[in-house]
Amino acid sequence: MMKQGLLCLIHIGDDRRLHLKAEALREELSEDVNTIWMTVSQLSLFDFSDIVPFIICIISNSKIEWQNEVNLLKSKFPHFILGIYSDDITSIQAFATGCQFVLNPEDKLGRQFLWQIVTSKHLNHENQILENQRLEKSLTEIQLKNKELEKINFELDRFVYSASHDLRSPLTSVLGLLYLLRMQLIDAESIKYTNLMEESILKLDNTIKDIVTYSRNNRTDIIREKVKVKSLIKDLVDNLKYLEPSGTSLNEAIVFKGINIINADKNRLQTILNNLISNSIRYRQTSRQLKIQIKTEITDENLVLSVEDNGIGIKEQHIDRIFDMFYRTNDSSTGSGLGLYIVKETINKLGGNIQVNSTINEGTTFIVSFPLEN
Amino acid sequence: MENIFEEVILIEDSEIDVFINTKVIELMQITEHIVSLPSGEVALEYLSNSQKKFDKPYLIFLDIRMPKMDGFEFLESFQALPERIKQKIRIVMLSSTIDTIDLEKANANPFVLGFIPKPLTRDKIANLKLM
DSSP: OOEEEEEEEEEOSSOHHHHHHHHHHHHHHHTTSOEEEEEESOGGGOOOTTEEEEEEEEEOSOHHHHHHHHHHHHHHOTTSEEEEEESOHHHHHHHHTTOEEEOSSOOTTSOOOEEEEEEOSOOOTTOOOOOOEEEEEEOOHHHHHHHHHHHHHHHHHHHHHHHHHHHHHHHHHHHHHHHHHHHHOOSHHHHHHHHHHHHHHHHHHHHHHHHHHHHHHHHSOOOEEEEEHHHHHHHHHHHTGGGOOTTOOHHHHEEEEEOSEEEEEHHHHHHHHHHHHHHHHHTOOTTSOOOEEEEEEEETTEEEEEEEEOSOOOOHHHHTTTTSTTOOSSTTOOSOSOHHHHHHHHHHHTTOEEEEEEETTTEEEEEEEEESOO | OTTOBSEEEEEOSOHHHHHHHHHHHHHHTOBSOEEEESSHHHHHHHHHTOOOOOSSOEEEEEOSOOSSSOHHHHHHHHTTSOHHHHTTEEEEEEEOOOOHHHHHHHHHOTTEEEEEESSOOHHHHHTSOOO
């Protein structure tokens, strides 16, 4: 059985006075606190294998004498407070009073507690201990809030997936019906109508996907793995076929240069590229052939990813706001107003940053930079 | 591809999707028999009571979100079916989910041949390595 408690180690020298003080403290504390008292002459001889200390007090008249051994202890119990050395009980009490610490590891229910030594009385002038000390435990306020937030996050996330599924199901059914209908149509007018219907549905579907992507970015941890940028782009482009302008091959319009295999969070990289590439397609200059150049390079300690197009460009007055939630540059823009906001949020999560350079009628370049490892 | 499957089974609770999937499968001419079953439970019963000879393989299009027994629960129970039935069955998941957890689970399942995002189209079936 492991013993748990406040561990006090008293260095026994010939300092009788110190020893008596320590004994007095022990008596006071042991009423409320599970205290393990040890009197040792050398810390390194002490067997810690069956003790889980909360706090380690070293009562000694010499700090220097204990220093090396305390360092050893610190490496053994990195989560515990250590090194209260003093020949003066008063300063130990001062330290312990109001001293708050969060204990690791968590208990069986995954909770962490805030431990606090509460002192309710004072020392008298003869240095006698009159304080009443208790070790109190409580979930920290922040931890309680965190637990609550985690629960809300989880529920919200499940809600988003569930709602997105219920919203998407009828949409995919309509897309399926349009697909079947179009096979039977021959007149241009009807085909045009079905195309417009499909376009509207895909737009709504994209908004739903955007919301889910946003939720996913907030919820999931970063997972780094080897990613082949080239094949990632190819998969993305396959899914963007519905945006492909007539007379243009997206596979030819999109050129990739640079480092192909990078260490990155695949899902997030996909989110970033997907949004940037689809914007380049949406805001292309129709009078010229679409060109999108994607580059990856390593500079200093960053991975730099850039997406450059020859599109219509972004007006200066919009530049500062394009990453805002629901910001759209004009009424006719077909997006949800979430794309670049999600890009920014995703990059933030990864600890990177994004810049944009744009010239009207010439094109836009987004430059994303991530720290290589963190 | 002509009639390579003895039977195509749609495990699907949405009637409209059953209609769409049936049409697309008919167009593909990969089977002469299409059966639709509204839940995983019914499908399990159907498969375990089946007295048919399994000459040609069977193809199942399995939806994920269904009342009572969902697609993944079906897959768990499917595992317990006799080997002679299991080995003749190809399962493709067909869903409108975009939950990455669903996709990962589907890809990790040894009985699942592939995942198709709804709606079903000829191209999506053609892209599967069905045999």
